[in-house]
Amino acid sequence: MSEHDTKTDTLGEPTRRDFLYLAAGMAGAVGAVSAVWPFIDQMRPDQSTLALASIEVDISSLEPGMSLTAKWRGKPIFIRNRTEKEIAEANAAKLDELKDPVARNANLPLDAAATDVARSAGKGKENWIVMIGSCTHLGCVPLGTSGEYGGWFCPCHGSVYDTAGRIRKGPAPMNLAIPTFAFTSDKVIKIG
Known part of the structure; x- marks a missing residue:
């Protein structure tokens, strides 16, 4: 087994790199929703309507x-x-x-x-x-x-x-x- 092998490859358990990918993906998803929400929110009828x-x-x-x-x-x-x-x-x-x-x-x-x-x-x-x-x-x-x-x-x-x-x-x-x-x-x- 070489130095560059991960535990995921050999044992099937998540590694720190897997956690970082998941955390980065979640942060990106939250950021995308935060950026799009004002556009979605403005489509709702206002109080006068x-x-x-x-x-x-x-x-x-x-x-x-x-x-x-x-x-x-x-x-x-x-x-x-x-x-x-x-x-x-x-x-x-x-x-x-x-x-x-x-x-x-x-x-x-x-x-x-x-x-x-x-x-x-x-x-x-x-x-x-x-x-x-x-x-x-x-x-x-x-x-x-x-x-x-x-x-x-x-x-x-x-x-x-x-x-x-x-x-x-x-x-x-x-x-x-x-x-x-x-x-x-x-x-x-x-x-x-």
Whole structure:
């Protein structure tokens, strides 16, 4: 056995050199993570963004036929207290005639049909509709109580939505999306 042989070669036990390699590798790994961490950390949302994760909207002043627009996560949210006539018009629509038969309601299963109740706040609150106010064609903001069906109309490209926010005509491929929301009281809706 020569002088340059290590114990690892002959006995299978670690040597001081093996320890130094391991320690240097670990120091390098810690250094690499320390150098990369600021870049990873800056990708997390800041506190102002997290604060907007949910909002509460006071709807006590909305009489039937009135709407308001709130801002949530940088998007307009349409909240409307629909009239009996608007609800009846939405119920009269035949589901097989709808361009998009899916409810697009984050509060329901993904495959829920686009019935008026599935697009509204639910049984007993069919008069309330809460939707993200971005046209599903190119993200424009539609005008309320407009268009052929009395719902929303996007003047940019001609998409027409009914009183339940379902696409009826134009280039938009989907119904207006409904975010997660809940009534915290008869006068307040929590979105998000």
